[in-house]
Amino acid sequence: MHHNVQVGDLDRLTVVRGRLLGRLARRHDRRVTMVVAGAGFGKTTLVRQMLHDPVPDGSATDIVVSLRAPAPDAVGFLQLLAEGVSGAPVATADTDRLVDLIWARSPTHVVIVVDDVHLLDDEASQALHDVHDRLPLN
Numbered sequence: 001m002h003h004n005v006q007v008g009d010l011d012r013l014t015v016v017r018g019r020l021l022g023r024l025a026r027r028h029d030r031r032v033t034m035v036v037a038g039a040g041f042g043k044t045t046l047v048r049q050m051l052h053d054p055v056p057d058g059s060a061t062d063i064v065v066s067l068r069a070p071a072p073d074a075v076g077f078l079q080l081l082a083e084g085v086s087g088a089p090v091a092t093a094d095t096d097r098l099v100d101l102i103w104a105r106s107p108t109h110v111v112i113v114v115d116d117v118h119l120l121d122d123e124a125s126q127a128l129h130d131v132h133d134r135l136p137l138n
Contacts (some may be wrong), residue, residue, distance in 0.1 A: 012029045012043060024050040027062040028109040031132065038098075044115055051113075060109035071119035085110060095130045102135060 020035075024046070027033040035043045044066070049060060052082045063084035065077075072080060075093070082093035085101040112131075114120075120128065 014048065014049070015042070017042075017046060020046055021049055021053070025053065027111050028055065031135070033045070033111075047113060047115055055109075060111060061105070062111045062113055063114065064113040066115040067119045069119055071116075071121065073121065074123040076128055077120060077124040078131075081112060084112075095127055095134070096105065098131055099134045102131075110137065 002028055024033060024035075027050075037043055047064070051064065051097050055061075063081065065084060071077070078095065078098055079093040082090040082101055083099045085098065086106065090097070110122060112128075114128070117125075117128075
């Protein structure tokens with residue numbers, strides 16, 4: 001499930017970073033995997049490449065939210081995540097609802113990918129931290 005991101009066809013001239021893709025392939029075994037670099041270094045392209053290689057046995061799913069300015073507030077951000085996890089519109093969402101939705105997917109590993117996470121305000125960042133703290137290690 002990819003929410004609000006265009007995976008699309010990758011450009012033939014895109015540089016494939018095998019070492020980094022190898023690290024991202026293990027994202028389902030970790031609580032947090034971060035891709036950090038300056039503007040223009042290809043973080044979004046790397047994530048797009050990662051999404052082209054889903055887990056073949058279906059034991060994991062990626063929920064992707066690609067943020068753009070202005071980013072949603074905490075309630076809107078949690079709603080985007082909840083809709084990504086549930087695969088359907090969600091009338092309202094809070095931390096409890098999102099955690100319940102993720103637990104309901106068990107034993108499937110759920111990976112939340114937030115592109116441009118730095119755009120979140122403090123309240124939305126705290127909500128993401130709260131969700132993280134309430135979920136098990138993958």
